[in-house]
Amino acid sequence: MRGAGSSYPACPGSVDVSPSLGMLAVDPRRQAEGIGRRLVAAAETAAIDVFAVTRMEMSVIARRVELIAWYRRLGYLPTCQTRAFPYDDERFGLPRSRDLDFIILARSLIAVAAPLS
Numbered sequence: 001m002r003g004a005g006s007s008y009p010a011c012p013g014s015v016d017v018s019p020s021l022g023m024l025a026v027d028p029r030r031q032a033e034g035i036g037r038r039l040v041a042a043a044e045t046a047a048i049d050v051f052a053v054t055r056m057e058m059s060v061i062a063r064r065v066e067l068i069a070w071y072r073r074l075g076y077l078p079t080c081q082t083r084a085f086p087y088d089d090e091r092f093g094l095p096r097s098r099d100l101d102f103i104i105l106a107r108s109l110i111a112v113a114a115p116l117s
Contacts, residue, residue, distance in 0.1 A: 019057070020056075021040065021044075021057070021058040022058055022059055024036065024039050024040070024043075036070075037074065043056070044107075044109055044112050047109065048112060054110050055107070056107050057104055057106040058071065058076065058105050058106075059103070059104055059105075060102060060103055061085070061100055061101075061102060062100070062101050062102065063100065068105070075107045076105035076107045077106060077107065078103060078104070079104045079106045082102060082103055083104065084101055085100035085102060
């Protein structure tokens with residue numbers, strides 16, 4: 001199966017439905033203080049506790065290579081799926097460009113849920 005607007009084949013073993021993490025932002029003056037990492041960790045813990053899931057995914061604008069690299073350092077990996085940018089949805093702001101799309105990243109939450117020994 002291919003993701004909506006996908007330009008890549010789906011990765012083997014990909015899951016069609018996972019909770020989605022998104023719309024996170026940290027004031028640039030407060031970046032590099034661990035706030036973003038703590039927000040992601042809290043969202044992952046809530047997804048495990050409330051929904052009993054083992055995987056989290058997120059959509060990141062494909063042009064944001066530095067942000068994708070940051071999420072990769074947290075364990076999120078590309079799923080080989082993309083989604084079209086919702087140009088007509090004001091919740092996503094007013095884009096300055098008409099050539100945007102999202103890359104889908106995912107992370108297993110099994111290690112997050114496992115107790116430390």
